[in-house]
Amino acid sequence: xLSYQHxxxxxxxxxxxxxxxxxxxxxxxxxxxxxxxxxxxxxxxxLYDLTDAAALKTGEAARGIAIAQDWFAADxxxxxxxxxxxxxxxxxxxxxxxLIAAELLRPMDNIHLSELHPQEFAALQTNMxxxxxxxxxxxGWDMALSLCPPDPRRGxxxxxxxxxxxxxxxxxxxxxxxxxxxxxxxxxxxxxxxxTDGPHKPMIGALKSxxxxxxxxxxxxxxxxxxxxxxxxxxxxxxxxxxxxxECARVTKLFQDRLSGTK
Ligand code: SAM
Numbered sequence: 001x002l003s004y005q006h007x008x009x010x011x012x013x014x015x016x017x018x019x020x021x022x023x024x025x026x027x028x029x030x031x032x033x034x035x036x037x038x039x040x041x042x043x044x045x046x047l048y049d050l051t052d053a054a055a056l057k058t059g060e061a062a063r064g065i066a067i068a069q070d071w072f073a074a075d076x077x078x079x080x081x082x083x084x085x086x087x088x089x090x091x092x093x094x095x096x097x098x099l100i101a102a103e104l105l106r107p108m109d110n111i112h113l114s115e116l117h118p119q120e121f122a123a124l125q126t127n128m129x130x131x132x133x134x135x136x137x138x139x140g141w142d143m144a145l146s147l148c149p150p151d152p153r154r155g156x157x158x159x160x161x162x163x164x165x166x167x168x169x170x171x172x173x174x175x176x177x178x179x180x181x182x183x184x185x186x187x188x189x190x191x192x193x194x195x196t197d198g199p200h201k202p203m204i205g206a207l208k209s210x211x212x213x214x215x216x217x218x219x220x221x222x223x224x225x226x227x228x229x230x231x232x233x234x235x236x237x238x239x240x241x242x243x244x245x246x247e248c249a250r251v252t253k254l255f256q257d258r259l260s261g262t263k
Contacts, residue, residue: 002117004162010048011061011094013221013255014233016068018191019100020078020251021217021235021244022158025187026104027077028241029156035108037155038101039147041140042162043113045123046098047089060224065094071254077104097158098124102131110155112147114140141175148183156187163192169199173206180211180238187239194218194232207236215240217248219255 009015029036050061065082072079081103085095095103098113105111111133115121121137128135136143144157157179161168176190190207192200204216220232237244 002164004164005054005117005120006044006096006162007048007052007054008058009060010044010055010096011050011065012058012224013060013064013068013219013259014191014193014230015094016064016071017219017233017251017255018160018235019095019097020072020076021247022097022189023078023081023100023104024076024247025156025189025237025241025244026101028243029154029187030104030106030109034154035110035152036105037110037112037147037150037152038105039112039144039150039155039157040098040101040160041114041144041157042160043098043115043120043124043135043140044096044160045115045120046096046127047085047123048094048096049092050094051092058224061094063222063224068254068258071258097160098128098133099131101158102128102133110134110150110152112136112143112150114138114143116140144179145175145182148179148186150183150186153183153185156189157183158189158191160191166199169203172203173210176207176236176238177210185239187241188237190236192234192236193230194220194234195229196231197229200234204234204236211238214238215245215248217251219252221255221259 055061081100084103085093113135115124125135215237218232218234223231
């Protein structure tokens with residue numbers, strides 16, 4: 001259990017999809033002069049070195065953020081966060097979602113992160129030290145269910161499981177619907193892998209029936225290795241802010257145009 005380590009995959013095209021839209025949503029939400037709560041159930045370590053053995057072993061970042069960084073204009077919030085992280089930690093550093101959020105949030109906002117893996121949790125504590133926030137070595141679903149609705153009520157929950165447990169595909173719709181019942185105004189973002197054999201499809205069907213007023217956005221990309229099952233990245237978003245679907249359309253076009261011809 002807990003064998004997944006995001007360091008092997010940090011900065012891949014799924015991260016580019018998830019992190020660019022997360023940054024866009026948070027930039028939109030922080031444009032209003034009202035405090036918010038950021039919750040993340042499966043935080044990872046927050047900061048990655050794309051020259052370490054794990055990243056080099058898979059080469060996913062080399063086929064991900066290394067080519068995709070220039071897809072985004074200099075004033076896009078994702079690109080702005082990347083620039084600040086490079087300035088602080090060097091050009092080979094890549095921020096996970098907790099640091100992307102922490103870079104975009106303001107002193108008036110609250111951060112709650114959960115990470116179960118002991119080493120990832122310890123690294124997350126170190127990497128978040130200068131930002132603050134409450135960081136728990138606790139099951140992320142338990143944290144979300146116990147904190148929702150959070151104070152302040154305005155806010156975003158990112159759910160980014162590693163899908164190591166097959167039953168996740170069955171339990172996630174029920175749990176997310178439960179969170180939505182407790183926190184009707186919360187923006188909920190669930191990431192999932194688009195896999196060749198399609199286990200995500202019934203999950204998305206169940207999510208759409210449970211929470212009809214939601215947005216599903218998927219991008220496709222070549223598998224990281226021949227035969228690798230992941231051929232795309234998906235986001236299920238509840239209470240998406242104004243303009244989100246237009247931003248999704250821009251991201252779709254980027255993936256289609258810039259990856260055409262790559263295998
Ligand atoms: N969200 C991160 C990002 O984008 O930078 C990556 C997170 S990674 C996909 C999933 C993480 O969830 C792993 O670090 C794993 O140890 C952790 N994890 C697995 N099960 C968990 C649980 N029940 N509660 C909290 N963390 C969990």
